[in-house]
Amino acid sequence: MRTPIIAGNWKLHMNPTETVEFVKAVKDQLPQNSEVETLICAPAVDLPALLDSAKGSQLHVGAENCYFEDEGAFTGETSPKVLHEMGVDYVIIGHSERRGYFHETDEDINKKAHAIFKNGMKPIICCGESLETREAGNAESFVEDQIKAALKNLTADQVASLVIAYEPIWAIGTGKTATADQAQEMCAAIRQTVADLYDETTAENVRIQYGGSVKPANVKEIMAKKDIDGGLIGGAALKPDSFLALAHYND
Numbered sequence: 549m550r551t552p553i554i555a556g557n558w559k560l561h562m563n564p565t566e567t568v569e570f571v572k573a574v575k576d577q578l579p580q581n582s583e584v585e586t587l588i589c590a591p592a593v594d595l596p597a598l599l600d601s602a603k604g605s606q607l608h609v610g611a612e613n614c615y616f617e618d619e620g621a622f623t624g625e626t627s628p629k630v631l632h633e634m635g636v637d638y639v640i641i642g643h644s645e646r647r648g649y650f651h652e653t654d655e656d657i658n659k660k661a662h663a664i665f666k667n668g669m670k671p672i673i674c675c676g677e678s679l680e681t682r683e684a685g686n687a688e689s690f691v692e693d694q695i696k697a698a699l700k701n702l703t704a705d706q707v708a709s710l711v712i713a714y715e716p717i718w719a720i721g722t723g724k725t726a727t728a729d730q731a732q733e734m735c736a737a738i739r740q741t742v743a744d745l746y747d748e749t750t751a752e753n754v755r756i757q758y759g760g761s762v763k764p765a766n767v768k769e770i771m772a773k774k775d776i777d778g779g780l781i782g783g784a785a786l787k788p789d790s791f792l793a794l795a796h797y798n799d
């Protein structure tokens with residue numbers, strides 16, 4: 549049984565004061581972890597406030613990125629070792645904004661996945677095609693290649709414990725959601741890719757989220773799909789009421 553995971557990706561929003569206010573508003577109303585796991589991934593500068601205010605609650609904490617080295621002369625980067633020491637559980641890697649604006653490659657993403665596991669955390673590996681790729685009919689093979697590259701040399705146990713987020717670029721922040729059927733189709737293809745690379749058990753255990761304009765109004769339909777185990781949510785995860793509605797999609 550895969551536990552659904554509803555995750556906020558705050559991107560470059562919120563400051564520490566707003567973070568504390570957000571957590572205060574949601575923390576006593578979250579579902580139990582055994583029903584739905586909830587998670588906020590915040591900018592690095594907000595993580596101390598997020599960790600401190602979420603302590604003792606059901607809310608997990610994630611970073612939005614990290615480097616693949618623990619320390620060294622890498623000005624401006626964030627250490628996975630320190631994220632773990634602080635108490636961070638998850639790290640998003642390979643978001644299309646990082647691939648696009650900051651030129652992250654599949655190879656970087658794979659190195660980051662290894663570094664995150666080495667430091668006792670779990671990666672949320674993002675993948676997803678552009679509109680151009682979809683219209684050319686190459687979406688599935690494009691996403692499969694991203695997944696194969698990101699998972700390179702990870703063990704089956706590691707893959708079974710991580711999260712993959714399918715986020716078609718054309719649906720992010722555009723209000724243009726993939727239909728629940730389109731999302732299901734790709735999430736099933738991703739699970740099949742994991743089965744081909746590893747085995748059926750690993751594929752049955754890996755959790756696959758859909759992301760791209762998920763909101764309270766469409767979350768239920770998306771979450772009803774067989775291969776969709778959660779949402780990675782930007783805009784609709786910035787307000788406590790909206791995040792709570794997403795977390796309680798099944799009530």
Ligand code: PGA
Pocket residue numbers: 557715719720721722723759760761762780781782783784
């Ligand atoms: P959105 O962002 O929900 O605002 O579309 C999703 C994401 O980029 O993770």
